[in-house]
Amino acid sequence: MLVIVAPGQGAQTPGFLAPWLEDPAFADRINWLSAVSDVDLAHYGTKADAETIRDTAIAQPLLVASGLVAALALFPHPAGDAFRVIDLAAGHSVGEITAAAGVGVISAEQAMVFVRQRGKAMAEAAAKHSSGMMAVLGGDPEEVLAAIERHNLIAANNNGPGQVVAAGTLADLERFTADPPAKARLVPLQVAGAFHTHYVAHAVDLLGGYARAISTHDPRTRLLSNRDGHIVHNGREVLDRIVTQVSSPVRWDLCMQTMQDLGVTGMLEMPPAGTLTGIARRAMPGVETFALKTPDQLDDARAFVEKHGEGGPLEGNPTWRLLVSPMKGIFNLAADQPTGAALAPGEVVGNVKSLRDDLQVSAPHGGTIVEWLVEDGDPVSPGQPLVRLHPAVSVQ
Numbered sequence: 001m002l003v004i005v006a007p008g009q010g011a012q013t014p015g016f017l018a019p020w021l022e023d024p025a026f027a028d029r030i031n032w033l034s035a036v037s038d039v040d041l042a043h044y045g046t047k048a049d050a051e052t053i054r055d056t057a058i059a060q061p062l063l064v065a066s067g068l069v070a071a072l073a074l075f076p077h078p079a080g081d082a083f084r085v086i087d088l089a090a091g092h093s094v095g096e097i098t099a100a101a102g103v104g105v106i107s108a109e110q111a112m113v114f115v116r117q118r119g120k121a122m123a124e125a126a127a128k129h130s131s132g133m134m135a136v137l138g139g140d141p142e143e144v145l146a147a148i149e150r151h152n153l154i155a156a157n158n159n160g161p162g163q164v165v166a167a168g169t170l171a172d173l174e175r176f177t178a179d180p181p182a183k184a185r186l187v188p189l190q191v192a193g194a195f196h197t198h199y200v201a202h203a204v205d206l207l208g209g210y211a212r213a214i215s216t217h218d219p220r221t222r223l224l225s226n227r228d229g230h231i232v233h234n235g236r237e238v239l240d241r242i243v244t245q246v247s248s249p250v251r252w253d254l255c256m257q258t259m260q261d262l263g264v265t266g267m268l269e270m271p272p273a274g275t276l277t278g279i280a281r282r283a284m285p286g287v288e289t290f291a292l293k294t295p296d297q298l299d300d301a302r303a304f305v306e307k308h309g310e311g312g313p314l315e316g317n318p319t320w321r322l323l324v325s326p327m328k329g330i331f332n333l334a335a336d337q338p339t340g341a342a343l344a345p346g347e348v349v350g351n352v353k354s355l356r357d358d359l360q361v362s363a364p365h366g367g368t369i370v371e372w373l374v375e376d377g378d379p380v381s382p383g384q385p386l387v388r389l390h391p392a393v394s395v396q
Contacts, residue, residue, distance in 0.1 A: 001087045001264045002309035004102065006067045007275045008093030008250075009059050010189060016272045017045025017066060019294045026069055026295070033065040037112040041065050054190045056126065060094045060119035061112060067091075067098035067270040068108050070292060074301055085309025088262060088383070090224035090255050092276055093157075093196070094118065096242050103219040105235045110214050117210055121203035122246060126193025128202065133157075133167045133191050134176065139184030147181040156196040157250045160283035167194035201247040211239045218321065221311075222262075222383035228357075229254025230326040231383035234364050252276075256283055258382050261328045266308030268292060268301060320370055321389045323361055325380040329354035331361075333376040341369045342392070349387060352380060366392040 021027045021042060034041045039061045044053055053059055091099035094115065101111035133156060136144050141161060148155050148166045153176060157165035166176060173188075180186050193199060216235030225232045225241050229251055232238050256279075259267070266288045269277045273291035280289050290297075290304045325331065329352040337349060345366040352359050367389030374386050 001262060002266045003088040003259055003264045004086055004268050005276045006091035006095035006098035006270045008095045011272045011275045012053050012059050012062055014050050015046055023295060026073060029069045033112050036109050037061045037116045056123040056192045057119040060115050063094055064098045064111055064115045068101055070271045071102050073298060085305055085311050086221050087310055088222045092252055093250050096226055100238050103221050103223050104217050105219055105238045106216060118207055121206045122200050123192055125200040125202040129199045130170045131194035131199045132170050132173055133165050133189040133194060134173055135187040135189055136164045136166055137185045138162045139181040144181045144184055151176040154197045155249060158253045159279050160253045160256055163279060167197045196249050198247055203246050204243060207243045211243050224255045224258055226250045229258040231324060233324040262382055268304055321391055322385045323363060323387050325352050325384045325386055326359050327352055327354055327382050331374050331378050331380045337369060339369050343367055
């Protein structure tokens, strides 16, 4: 089982795009996305220094564009090649935009306009406060979280055991540095502010307005959400979660747990690669990883995809829609809803219960039940199709 992942801010390094731009087709696509985003991606990806590309308004478009164009190099015909073998996709923080475009929720052009505005909005929101972020490596997990809370900080990223990021005011981070958790190493992060906290909440309202104007499609394969590690199969919900995630913690630990629940055997990270595969090597023993950094690795990357990829269960058809399980658990029907029954928009069809959560599954757009794919009381896996519906309305 194969998962394709896209890294978040901080993964970029000076000059990382240079070898890719030697390919004229790659260069043309980067130039097109530069025009769409009004950011000179080729310049920033080859000639700019580390401090320049640390700027949120530059880093975020650069990350999304590099991942999307590298995906086209890996899968020249995404609709025919990629979804035949990709089982799961996920992105860390801004990487969720890369992942969402990669699985067809939004177009590459929509992604670039949105990420440009996201980067600007987050940079402006961060500038209102003197805040920052700091990685906390090692230490007892409970003691680390307690120390973060004691110093009025927020666990903005939880990347698994020994991989937590604290965020807050620079003054509180200074006090935290003077009184760190036992056996933990603190590493200041080169970011413009306390992202994924209330310090950048101003950006959420602005981005929500943009998101409402964007048409969406359901993912073409399983797509994980940073909010809780759940599978999200409604395109509108995917985009809504990307918006609110700006001021909410990133739970990459829960994403990795879902990957393990599904039985992922291989993780391929898109450029600028290395961060997420590095975390996986420590937190997901037994999972083979591939960090795609340069174009001379493409043939090996294709072999890795063929080795691990089986293809997701969500092949689309314009005459029906699928409702899928958001997580691993037991599915229980809400009521007797036989084949042919009509569901109102938002009607609950059942719930999935696990040791951690009890989540309702609803039909956002309503529809007529074509076929039940599970029965009451069945165990289900994340992203498993539950019921096939004939849409009540045309949905974008």
